[in-house]
Amino acid sequence: MSLIDGACEVQEAAAASAEALDRVFSALADPVRRAILERLDGEDFLVSELAEPFAISLQAVSRHIQVLVRAGLVKQERTGRISRCRLDAGPIYQAAVWINQYSKYWQSQFDTLAAWLDQIERAKHALAERGTTERNSQTEE
Numbered sequence: 001m002s003l004i005d006g007a008c009e010v011q012e013a014a015a016a017s018a019e020a021l022d023r024v025f026s027a028l029a030d031p032v033r034r035a036i037l038e039r040l041d042g043e044d045f046l047v048s049e050l051a052e053p054f055a056i057s058l059q060a061v062s063r064h065i066q067v068l069v070r071a072g073l074v075k076q077e078r079t080g081r082i083s084r085c086r087l088d089a090g091p092i093y094q095a096a097v098w099i100n101q102y103s104k105y106w107q108s109q110f111d112t113l114a115a116w117l118d119q120i121e122r123a124k125h126a127l128a129e130r131g132t133t134e135r136n137s138q139t140e141e
Contacts, residue, residue: 020072021098024091027071032056033064037073040087047083 027033036050051061065085068074072091077084 017094020091021095023071024073024095027067027073028092028095030064030067032061033068036061036064036068037087040074040085042087044084044086047085050085 028037032054035054039045039050039053047062047065048058050065051058054061065074065076069076073088074085075088077086
């Protein structure tokens with residue numbers, strides 16, 4: 001394999017990974033699909049069972065499930081006309097890894113907030129100390 005072939009493979013893998021991430025975020029963008037994933041957490045359900053709490057048709061729930069399947073978030077096993085669904089959290093982990101790349105920005109904000117809170121606390125303590133000292137000196141007079 002040449003260096004160029006290797007570079008092309010890396011680019012193709014990166015593009016495929018980006019497309020998979022796009023499908024996951026797109027799937028997670030809908031509240032019905034997020035609710036379906038919450039229901040699937042730790043349990044397998046038939047499509048009809050998944051559809052029960054929703055005020056939409058079974059067909060609409062099936063379409064939502066297909067979006068989740070294409071995103072890799074749900075595995076579907078069919079036995080005849082019966083379709084059982086289960087959660088596959090792997091793609092969510094990949095999305096979390098991607099999001100975590102930006103935690104350094106949040107962390108710096110938290111560090112700044114902690115510094116401000118510490119400064120405010122020290123200022124309050126200093127004011128309280130000064131007030132106690134002033135009251136004690138007034139009492140002595």
